[in-house]
Every structure is written in structure tokens, then in C-alpha cells.
Amino acid sequence: MSSTESLLPRSIDVTSINELAIQAGIKIMEIYGYEDFSSITQLKADQSPLTLADHESDEIITAGLQSMYPQIPIISEEGKHTAYEIRKDWTAFWLVDPLDGTKEFIKRNGAFTVNIALIVNKQPVIGVIYAPVLQTLYYGMVGTGAFKQEEKQEPVAIQVNRKKNQLTAVGSRSHADPAEEEVLKPYDVVETISIGSSLKFCLVAEGKADIYYRHGPTMEWDTAAGQAILTAAGGKVLDASGDIFTYNKLSLVNGSFLCQGF
Numbered sequence: 280m281s282s283t284e285s286l287l288p289r290s291i292d293v294t295s296i297n298e299l300a301i302q303a304g305i306k307i308m309e310i311y312g313y314e315d316f317s318s319i320t321q322l323k324a325d326q327s328p329l330t331l332a333d334h335e336s337d338e339i340i341t342a343g344l345q346s347m348y349p350q351i352p353i354i355s356e357e358g359k360h361t362a363y364e365i366r367k368d369w370t371a372f373w374l375v376d377p378l379d380g381t382k383e384f385i386k387r388n389g390a391f392t393v394n395i396a397l398i399v400n401k402q403p404v405i406g407v408i409y410a411p412v413l414q415t416l417y418y419g420m421v422g423t424g425a426f427k428q429e430e431k432q433e434p435v436a437i438q439v440n441r442k443k444n445q446l447t448a449v450g451s452r453s454h455a456d457p458a459e460e461e462v463l464k465p466y467d468v469v470e471t472i473s474i475g476s477s478l479k480f481c482l483v484a485e486g487k488a489d490i491y492y493r494h495g496p497t498m499e500w501d502t503a504a505g506q507a508i509l510t511a512a513g514g515k516v517l518d519a520s521g522d523i524f525t526y527n528k529l530s531l532v533n534g535s536f537l538c539q540g541f
């Protein structure tokens with residue numbers, strides 16, 4: 280298969296994935312309503328937080344994907360991670376972050392998302408991101424287009440803003456790195472928005488921001504759905520060598536990347 284477009288499996292109905300992300304978001308909101316998070320929060324080995332909401336969202340998404348698409352394997356942040364020796368031969372798989380921005384969830388600032396991506400031949404071709412507090416869904420199919428759907432409204436097509444001057448940059452609220460400012464110096468950045476989770480990709484995809492450079496580490500499930508949506512909206516995600524960012528790497532830890540709408 281030569282083009283990314285021809286890699287898009289026709290058998291996948293993105294509406295079914297959107298529904299799953301919304302169902303997971305409803306469960307996350309139930310837990311977001313708890314008065315006290317201390318009894319539902321643990322620290323992982325790397326000291327990053329994990330909550331009951333991450334687990335419950337993972338269960339809904341994994342069960343849904345398995346029942347609808349039993350032939351496609353899954354890697355989810357909270358599930359078991361198949362060894363590289365096996366997954367390196369996968370042509371297609373789901374890459375899921377059931378709750379991206381767990382720190383934002385705990386801080387109760389609303390900037391957290393549910394992320395589901397389909398990777399085909401190392402590239403994200405479908406991406407779905409749902410922000411339950413904002414009740415906003417973003418989704419994209421590479422080669423078809425990207426869409427935003429706000430609560431009870433019809434989906435609208437979104438596109439990057441191609442301007443190269445007077446740029447708005449986005450950066451992480453909880454994991455910013457001084458190196459990011461350095462890399463963005465050659466660009467005409469006039470404003471910076473700090474926000475948690477994959478919403479940064481969505482802001483570039485819908486033209487509300489123009490550039491996002493991430494220096495510090497992320498995991499493949501943090502970026503896959505966002506990259507699919509941004510690519511479908513006309514933007515791109517580049518690695519440190521200027522090549523298109525790829526997935527199913529030996530390590531699931533991402534290196535630095537640059538997202539741009541131009």
C-alpha cells in the first residue's frame with residue numbers, strides 16, 4: 280500500500296469509536312464528581328498519579344474495542360503492553376490513553392481527555408479525543424478530514440490555520456521544559472497557551488494555535504490520536520530529524536516532537 284489514505288481500513292466506523300470515548304468520558308465524570316480523590320488515587324512506580332477514573336475508562340474502551348473489532352490488538356496505557364518482539368509485526372492496532380492529563384483531572388481544571396487512535400503501518404490514521412468536562416469531541420480520519428462536535432451540536436469540519444507569522448504556541452501546563460522556549464525562538468510566536476493533555480493537538484488542528492513543541496518525554500498513547508486529528512486537519516507532527524513522527528517503536532516513550540499547522 281503506497282499512500283496513507285489507502286491504509287485507512289474501510290471496515291472501521293469512526294462513530295462507534297466516538298461513542299466509546301463518550302461512554303468512557305461519562306464514567307470519568309462520575310468519578311470527577313467525588314468530593315475527595317485521595318482514596319481513588321495511587322502513585323505509579325515513576326511517581327505519576329493513577330486514579331480509579333483511568334482504570335474504569337480503560338475497561339470501557341478495551342471491552343468495547345475487543346467486542347467490535349476482535350481482530351485488532353490493543354495497547355492501552357493501563358492495560359498490558361505486548362512485547363516489541365510480538366507487536367513489531369502488527370500491521371494495525373489500537374493505541375489508547377483512557378485518561379490523558381491525570382494530573383489535570385486531580386487538579387480539577389478540566390484539561391483532560393480520552394484518547395483512542397488506530398495505528399496502521401506505524402502511522403495514526405484515525406484519532407478520537409473526547410474532553411468530558413468541555414463535552415467536546417474531536418475526531419479525524421487521515422485523508423478524509425477532521426471534525427469537532429460540541430455538546431448536542433452537529434459536527435463541524437476543522438482545519439489548521441496556515442499562517443506563519445504572529446503565531447500562537449501551545450505548551451504543557453504540568454510538564455513544560457525551558458528547552459521548548461529555545462526551540463521556538465526562530466518562530467514569530469506572539470502568544471503562548473498552557474494547557475494539559477492532548478487538547479494541545481486539537482487547538483492546532485482547529486486553528487486556535489499554530490505550533491506546539493514538546494521537549495520532555497511523552498508516551499505513544501499521549502500523541503497518537505492527536506497526531507491523527509492534526510494530520511487530518513492539514514497539519515503535521517515531526518520528530519527531531521524533521522521526519523513524520525512514527526509509532527510502534529521499540530520503546531513506547533516518545534522523543535521530542537514539533538506540531539505545526541503550516
Ligand SMILES: Nc1ncnc2c1ncn2[C@@H]1O[C@H](COP(=O)(O)O)[C@@H](OP(=O)(O)O)[C@H]1O
Nearest residue numbers: 378379380381382451453454475476496497498
Ligand atoms: N517523565 C515522563 N515520561 C513519560 N511520559 C511522561 C513523563 N512526564 C509526563 N509524561 C506524559 O505526559 C502526559 C501529560 O502531558 P501534558 O503535560 O501535556 O498534559 C502524561 O499523560 P497521562 O496524564 O495520561 O499520564 C504522561 O504520559
Ligand SMILES: [Mg+2]
Nearest residue numbers: 376379380501
Ligand atoms: Mg497520557
